[in-house]
Amino acid sequence: MKNIPKMSLTSLFLIIVMIVTAGCSSTEKASSTNHSKLITDDSKPYVGFLLDTLKDERWYKDKALFEEEIKKLGGQVKTLAANGLDEVQIKQAQLLIEEGVDVLVVVPHDAVISAEIVEIAHEAGVKVVSYDRLIKNADVDYYISFDNEKVGEIQATEILKKVPNGNFAYIGGAESDNNAILFRQGAMKVLQPLIDNGTVKLVHDQYTDDWNPDIAKENMKTALSKNGNAINAVIAANDGTAGGVIESLAGVGLAGTVPVSGQDAELEGVRRVVQGLQTMTVYKPINLLAVKSAEMAIMVAKGEEVKTDKQINNGKIDVPAVFLDPIAITNENVRDTVIKDGYLNEADVFK
Known part of the structure; x- marks a missing residue:
């Protein structure tokens, strides 16, 4: 019997993600133009929330608060965490876009590599909100964080x-x-x-x-x-x-x-x-960040104008931004x- 090379957990995880994504049948996949929503009530805004990781305590708080507020505002939300793997986060973005999200809210793992998420989203007509961490060198639609x-x-x-x-x-x-x-x-x-x-x-x-x-x-x-x-x-x-x-x-x-x-x-x-x-x-105050981000996400999902009073340059454009005060x-x-x-x-x- 030939020796089978050992596979790292990271490689195995990537393969699983790709299999899950590839396994969606053609009837399940949404067109990039009509964004039919697979797992949601089509009448409600569908928000995709991409987290870098859930290894740190604080991101569990962000997840719970953000999801709760989206639901209060009449939307539906799906959260995926990439465990610090850039390839996984990009694949998760593709999956959510295929599922018909109206907007992606992203906590990027790598500020530069995550620019690909913005490109993929915009090709599908989906806007991107950069949450707490700024995505660099990309046409990000909005950024919200603390100063x-x-x-x-x-x-x-x-x-x-x-x-x-x-x-x-x-x-x-x-x-x-x-x-x-x-x-x-x-x-x-x-x-x-x-x-x-x-x-x-x-x-x-x-x-x-x-x-x-x-x-x-x-x-x-x-x-x-x-x-x-x-x-x-x-x-x-x-x-x-x-x-x-x-x-x-x-x-x-x-x-x-x-x-x-x-x-x-x-x-x-x-x-x-x-x-x-x-x-x-x-x-x-993560509760404030989560609430304001959820409000922004729902407005973007509905095609409404979001008013911002600040901008931050991400290496490519001046991104419309909202900054909250730390204590x-x-x-x-x-x-x-x-x-x-x-x-x-x-x-x-x-x-």
Whole structure:
């Protein structure tokens, strides 16, 4: 018997997705011109929601809130998550278009590769809303997110309140995610003048592949090692990377003594804030983002005009955009923000 080569889980998953897609009979597939809806009430707007991943806690919240609001507004929605695989996300977009979606709302895995989703959608007459993360180099119809440069500004400002000078490390998110670039740009707006006058020394500056906390942990280990553990403050791009950073700090006895930023107000991140291990996180009220995005999606699906007051250049066009305001969360205002809003439960936070 010949040896059969082993197949990776990723390859197997891609094959399954392609089989499912290819297996749709001709009677099931929608024409790119008439968009007959296969699994929905044809009288209701049909929204496709493409998520990068459901590995992170926050995206479960986005999914639940967005779907609930779409249904409240009289629409129907189908959500697919690509688990960080670009080929899968593109294939999922094709599947939803074939099923007759009126609009695609996309959280891209890779800001550049996902431009193909926009091309495919527009060929079929389907508009695309870029959700929270900007799709680059494409004719995106709308973008909705928080002011992500402001997120970085808030992170740097809060850390400087604790440590106004010294050796700083920046542990960013995934460079393939445009938000990670915007977070860093915002932080550098605050830090650069201090770096220029010598008040702050940026001794380590590194993005983190796939926002992976384990990689962030290794990046922080490198920063500590090459600086003899002499790191006075860390700006971490989100709560996941902050968790990895804090693990590395704990390994050299510095957890709780070196200020560390975060973002997303994830439960574990907020717990670390109240425990004194993490200095702050950034709360982006996902309920507001989900509701506003759902409203936009339904309007686009119905062919109605969406009013925006901002634009953001994605490398190809100035995309009509809506920006929402992020909020700094510290030990002092946890109860008045994420708990008061019902975003997190007090008993869980102070467990």
